[in-house]
Amino acid sequence: MARIRVEHLWKRYGPVEAVRDLSLVCPDGLLLALLGPSGCGKTSTLKMLAGIEDVSAGAIYFDERPVTGLAAAARNVAMVFEDYALYPHLTVAQNIAFPLEIRKQPAQAIRRATDAVIVLLGLEALRDTGVRALSGGAQQRVGIGRALVRQPDVLLFDEPLSHLDGAQKSGLRAEIKRLQKEAGVTSVLVTHDQTEAMAMADQVAVMDRGVLQQVGTPDDLYERPANLFVAQFIGEPPMNLLPGRLERRGDRLVLHGASGELALPGSDAADGAHPDVVVGVRAEHLRLSDPAAGTGLAGAVFFREPRGDSDVVLVQVDGSDAAPLAVEVEPAAGWRAGDRVRVGIADARLHVFDSLRGTRR
Incomplete structure (x- = not known):
């Protein structure tokens, strides 16, 4: 686990300022949602946290360890993608175990860690099932398991529910929240869906055009919006x-x-x-x-x-x-x-x- 601290973060793509002077903190063990419309800078922020996008200016810390210039592999970060990113020819257990196998960990340790995650996810009955046969919701649970088995300091979710239907979304929202709390891993969720952010996150950071508009609990944002953008973006129907x-x-x-x-x-x-x-x-x-x-x-x-x-x-x-x-x-x-x-x-x-x-x- 790690406390995430971002200080005066910028991301530029040529003349475009995708993220502008972003400073925020995600406390250890909590889930922070980056929420905003398309193009607001939330995905660029997530990629900089992951180490798969360079930082134009500013600094990122996990606890007090500066990670701004570290490669993704050196950050102990795991990522859950919107398209699941599973290996279709492998079973549930094989997909979950894969990150440990490529690190060449001992077989007994891999089996023990994989079994623990499968139990945590409630996937015991699907252990030896090929992932092609799973529903979208079950595939995403496998994706989460593959991230958790690595015991990351930080867990990043990139629009994890966007490919699911309404019923699957509702169930997996609660499941992700449960898993995140039980694992105790500091997490950042990117979403454009305020329902997801408000239901799942301990804190929500609302962004627009690369600028942080407000950060607070879901109740804070609903009851005391800091500006007109947040007032209209949070709540259905809008304020x-x-x-x-x-x-x-x-x-x-x-x-x-x-x-x-x-x-x-x-x-x-x-x-x-x-x-x-x-x-x-x-x-x-x-x-x-x-x-x-x-x-x-x-x-x-x-x-x-x-x-x-x-x-x-x-x-x-x-x-x-x-x-x-x-x-x-x-x-x-x-x-x-x-x-x-x-x-x-x-x-x-x-x-x-x-x-x-x-x-x-």
């Missing part, structure tokens, strides 16, 4: 954003926007009046009411998405060309496309951002 001007009236705040006024419950949304802000509010913290209620933003329902124990209703606010507001409602509420409604704020958990810098106030 609703309401631009306008904040004014304090007595013990409450009022948001003046292009489509009218909206009272903000509580007094902690901001420290007073601000000329240009964006107020963020999650779908579960909005409410719909009859237009006769007279308060809130007037609009019309144009889409309802059933989600089992709740529905998400999209409301186009009158006079606004911005994206519709997403509101989480009880299915029994019965809202339908075309219904006239008013949108109000039901919860004081608001997020106020500077409209120019996009940063949290």
Whole structure:
């Protein structure tokens, strides 16, 4: 196991700055997810950690050992790939044992280590099965086993679930988390899927255009996004954003926007009046009411998405060309496309951002 520390890391491909001045820490034994859209720099970062991409500038440490200039083979890092990277002509056990065999370890030690990993993975019944006969989920478990058998200091996952269907993804998310905790190996996961990152990681580092936007626990990112990018990238549906001007009236705040006024419950949304802000509010913290209620933003329902124990209703606010507001409602509420409604704020958990810098106030 090892604590990973990255200091002022840069990666340039000619004139393109893929990673820009990245500094972060992954504590010993935890799983850190690098999350962001395509081209954000997460895969380049992973490859620099692995030693398969050169560092343009900056430093990488495992514990206090500098590894920036070390070859991949000297770092004791194992990698799990999105395409499994198994040997199709070998069995489950042979694939798992392969890294130890090429190191020419004693046969008894190889057998003992392979057996332990097979038990950890729950693959005893498939031990002598050729990997061609396995499902995608089982093949990826073998790939994880092949990485773990080496007893690496650091385990790297490169989009490990991207080739799996929904049911397989759900099961393997939990399996990877269990295996990582039981093995106690410091791990870094690259993914563009926020569900994977939020479900599996102890900490999540959100990146965009090569720059670290925020790092924290999944709850930190959801409850206190550092800027507008994180606010919109984390959460499904994305956070609703309401631009306008904040004014304090007595013990409450009022948001003046292009489509009218909206009272903000509580007094902690901001420290007073601000000329240009964006107020963020999650779908579960909005409410719909009859237009006769007279308060809130007037609009019309144009889409309802059933989600089992709740529905998400999209409301186009009158006079606004911005994206519709997403509101989480009880299915029994019965809202339908075309219904006239008013949108109000039901919860004081608001997020106020500077409209120019996009940063949290």
